[in-house]
Amino acid sequence: xxxxxxxxxxxxxxxxxxxxxxxxxxxxxxSGDEEYVIVKMRYAGFCGSDRGIWSRSxxxxxxxxxxxxxxxxxxxxxxxxxxxxxxxxxxVASKYDVKVGxxxxxxxxxxxGVCYQCVRGDKHVCADDVIIGIAQDGCFAEYAKLPAxxxxxTDTEKIDPRIAAMQEPFGNAVHATTQVDMKDKTxxxxxxxxxxxxxxxxxxxxxxxxxxxxxxxxxxLKLAKEIGADEVIQIGGSVETQNIVxxxxxxxxxxxxxxxxKPWESNEAAVQKxxxxxxxxxxxxSLEMAGFNSSVNNAIQSVRRGGDVILFGLKSGDFVVENFExxxxxxxxxxxxxxxxxxxxxxxxxxxxxxxxxGIQEKLKKYVLKNYEGSVVKFQxxxxxxxxxxxxxxxxxxFEF
Numbered sequence: 001x002x003x004x005x006x007x008x009x010x011x012x013x014x015x016x017x018x019x020x021x022x023x024x025x026x027x028x029x030x031s032g033d034e035e036y037v038i039v040k041m042r043y044a045g046f047c048g049s050d051r052g053i054w055s056r057s058x059x060x061x062x063x064x065x066x067x068x069x070x071x072x073x074x075x076x077x078x079x080x081x082x083x084x085x086x087x088x089x090x091x092v093a094s095k096y097d098v099k100v101g102x103x104x105x106x107x108x109x110x111x112x113g114v115c116y117q118c119v120r121g122d123k124h125v126c127a128d129d130v131i132i133g134i135a136q137d138g139c140f141a142e143y144a145k146l147p148a149x150x151x152x153x154t155d156t157e158k159i160d161p162r163i164a165a166m167q168e169p170f171g172n173a174v175h176a177t178t179q180v181d182m183k184d185k186t187x188x189x190x191x192x193x194x195x196x197x198x199x200x201x202x203x204x205x206x207x208x209x210x211x212x213x214x215x216x217x218x219x220x221l222k223l224a225k226e227i228g229a230d231e232v233i234q235i236g237g238s239v240e241t242q243n244i245v246x247x248x249x250x251x252x253x254x255x256x257x258x259x260x261x262k263p264w265e266s267n268e269a270a271v272q273k274x275x276x277x278x279x280x281x282x283x284x285x286s287l288e289m290a291g292f293n294s295s296v297n298n299a300i301q302s303v304r305r306g307g308d309v310i311l312f313g314l315k316s317g318d319f320v321v322e323n324f325e326x327x328x329x330x331x332x333x334x335x336x337x338x339x340x341x342x343x344x345x346x347x348x349x350x351x352x353x354x355x356x357x358x359g360i361q362e363k364l365k366k367y368v369l370k371n372y373e374g375s376v377v378k379f380q381x382x383x384x385x386x387x388x389x390x391x392x393x394x395x396x397x398x399f400e401f
Contacts (some may be wrong), residue, residue: 001023002021002024003023004021004077008064008073018388019077022074029089033089034090035149036088036092036146037088037089037092037145038085039083039144039145040085040143042083042084043082044080044398045081045398046396046398046399047168049079050077053134059134062135063075075134078132079131079134079139082103082156082161082165083104083144085101085151087100088100096151102151102153103156103164105152105154106139107168107340108131109124109150110136110149115127124340124342140379159354160361162376163353170353171348173198173202174345177202177206178345179308181206182203186285187210188274188285189229189287189289190290191220191290192214192221192223192224193289196287196290197367197395199289200224201360204227208285211228211231212274213225214232214274215234216234216235220395221233223368227367231277235270263293264293265297265322270298274302282302283304285307286299286310288313291312293315299311300322305331307333309332311334311336311337314338375394380401
């Protein structure tokens with residue numbers, strides 16, 4: 001079968017980039033795989049995390065450490081999927097509500113089921129979770145072996161299969177946005193890439209009164225405006241004050257950061273503009289979707305007294321919180337969000353996508369996936385150079401098998 005891999009034999013982690021399309025044996029069910037299935041891929045989404053792995057800016061330690069434990073040199077990437085079950089382990093039928101022929105998506109985090117968090121029902125913060133496509137082989141392959149416990153049956157009569165391959169990242173937006181009641185709230189979204197734009201769609205659907213999109217990238221801001229942002233603010237500026245809210249092309253992150261004198265500082269002009277748009281009060285909710293230190297401080301500085309800051313963007317390393325004392329005195333509520341609640345967020349995602357009256361599927365198709373014109377890539381025809389160009393052109397890419 002064809003598979004898209006990271007190969008550590010190509011050189012040290014930081015000295016390479018991209019993935020390699022290779023021929024590999026199809027996965028097989030073996031002894032011990034009684035609760036596993038083989039899924040034949042139909043579509044797979046290329047995530048922001050995959051962009052980070054492509055540019056070697058994310059997940060290096062986790063990928064390399066798990067490969068070392070497995071005594072392997074390659075990792076099949078990818079965790080957003082839609083496929084068909086073609087084979088099942090002996091115990092699957094009796095334990096899980098799936099059968100051969102079912103079309104499924106999947107939760108990307110394989111949870112242990114026995115840690116304190118899992119027992120309490122908080123599987124999304126499992127102490128021993130394993131992420132497919134990072135800590136074990138993923139779905140950028142014609143076939144994948146997956147535990148039946150993470151499968152999510154999908155009705156492609158109600159959800160377009162290309163959209164259905166995005167249920168996992170759309171679930172991220174749902175989980176982040178539903179941390180607080182959005183009804184009649186003013187909301188700032190920092191980082192309007194794929195998941196940030198999805199968060200705008202969800203916040204609008206949840207009744208947000210005004211949404212402000214903030215980004216460094218003009219195309220992201222155009223997207224934000226198209227899908228429902230009432231106002232957009234582009235962050236840029238001088239060498240001394242430029243702050244990064246979102247970078248469309250992950251490989252440019254390092255070069256942009258090198259131009260920033262203090263990369264943790266908030267952007268005073270952007271914060272002031274947000275205050276002006278909210279009658280000097282600040283927004284009720286800041287959604288931080290980019291993960292850069294400056295963006296986190298922008299989100300905190302832009303929220304009103306007693307407001308909520310939802311942190312979803314993820315970057316490694318230490319952060320500096322600007323004016324920490326003021327954040328405490330203003331009673332700012334901080335919510336950190338990871339993944340999706342299993343399976344509550346998936347149920348909410350399903351309802352939102354299947355509800356034709358809200359227009360969410362059409363917005364995702366038209367604006368995020370650009371009516372499938374160029375954003376859907378034939379997997380077997382993958383070309384590294386051409387694909388990298390598409391990464392710069394589209395907020396979201398989908399592989400078709």
